[in-house]
Amino acid sequence: MSTNAYAAILICGEIDAFQHNSVFAHELALALKEFQIGANIIDYRSHPRAIHSALQDNDCVFFICFNGFGSELSLANDQPGRLSSAFQYYGKSVFDVMHDCPTHETLVHQMGVNFPLRFVLATDYGYVQEAHELNIHNVRFVPSITFPASQPPPRRHAGRRTHRWLLPIQLPPPAEVRKRLAAYGGYRAKIIKHIFEAVSEACIADLSLDPRVETRRACREVGLLFDAFNADHRFLLTAVADLVKFERRRSLLKALGNLPITILTSELIGPDRPKDFTYLPARSFSELLAIMADSDVVICPLPHHTGFHERALGAFSVGAAVLSAPNAVLESEFVDGRDFLSYKTADELAGLITRLSSEPDALSSIAESGRVRASARFSPTRLVETMISLAQTYRK
Incomplete structure (x- = not known):
């Protein structure tokens, strides 16, 4: 490997509003840098020429992108009217770190992107299966990462931080999801709407249910083969996932209405919003990490049931205690009651907060144990090692 070797990391400010x-x-x-590899971070929509230069540069050893943004770059080459992958043409591997559901409508741009040198690194076990549904062959499950380089100033002990209970969530109105369904007509729409209502109702009531799994289960029960390439089916999955996420958050606020919670959100939630909450405007992810570091506990609704989420890993990174909804990864990788705390219902969460309000030392111990375990097991170095190994194994 050249002493000038580097990886090109593609970001997209246009779609990454909070700079995750x-x-x-x-x-x-x-x-x-630990592997003597440099990095060139490029906003690929703003600086397309920089991408072309990196593709042609022998010192560029591979590319990294997120949620498929950048993986779609193509060239018109040998066959008129047909596009081929720019990465495949120049022999550059691209490691696509997939945080979000690959069959959700917001990721439609990458559904047809399938070439040998694209490696989807999914941070959710369920997303591995979904990537296979999309005929993507080079798929690996990988843990997500902590954020050691984004640490704010030294942490204060529990009880001395500005915020006791921090709940960072966006609160789009659920009515927006239902509006989309109202405009959806035809016989097929009646079936879609029936599945939507049944699955949404079940998942809103039970936090342990995964909307993407339950949607597919409901389709099987009515004899409908869920097809990730079918726009109606993607619409159904997206509508269920979004409504469940938004309604669960509203239920959470209702259950916590008389508790001193700090809510960080960009959405206004109406005149009936709980008066006891402290409200902070949403901000960039690096700024969120700083607020987490000044919070005793971060409440994590965690919509990814079988995967990692940056909210929990961010809280672990900065030494805040994590109070989490059901999540298979946290339950498998951390010890409940020692490294983090879990709740199964919104009312149970309210009870936990009431009980733990008088136990700052217990919260401090849980926060430190979670920080140590997360830092040891989920460092960025681990993810980079996976990329380097795959790049060597599948070198063209």
Whole structure:
């Protein structure tokens, strides 16, 4: 490998409003240095010429992108009217770190992107299966990462931080989801709407149910073969996932209405919003990490049932205690009651907060145990090692 070797890391400010992927890129860039590999972070829509230069540069060893944004770059080459992958043409591997559901409508741009040098690194077990549904062959499950390079100033002990209970969530109105369904007509729409209502109702009531799994289960029961390439089926999955997420958050606020919670959100939730909450405006992910570091506990609704979520890993990183909804990864990788705390219902969460309000030392111990375990098991270096190994194994 050249002494000038580097990886090109593609971000997209146009779609990354809170700069989550920019923080990931910064962390991976520093982890690459441990392997004597530099990094060139490029906003690929703003600087397309920089991408072309990297593709042609022998010192560029591979590319990294997030949620498929950048993986779709193509060239018109040998066959008129047909496009081929720019990465495949130049022999550059691209490691696509997939945080979000690959069959959700917001990721439609990457559903047809399938070439040998694209490696989807999914941070959710369920998303591995979904990527296979999309005929993507190079798929690996990988743990997500902590954020050691994005640490704010030294942490204060529990009880001395500004925020006791922090709940960072966006609160789009559920009515927006139902509006989309109202405009959906025809016989097929009646079946779609029936499945939507039944699955949404079940998942809103039971936090342990995964909307993407339950949607497929409902389709099987009515004899409908769920097809990730079918626009109606993607619409159904997206509508269920979004409504369940939004309604669960509303239920959470209702259950916590008389408790001193700090809510960080960009959405206004109406005149009936709980008066006891402290409200903070949403901000970038790096700024969110700083607020987490000044919070005793971060409440994590965690919509990814079988995968990692940056909210929990961010809280672990900065030494805040994690109070989490049901999540298979946390339950498998951490010890409940020692490294984090879990709740199964919104009312149970309210009870936990009431009980733990008088136990700052217990919260401090849980926060430190979670921080140590997460830092040891989920460093950015681990993810970079996976990329380097795959790049060597599948070198063209």
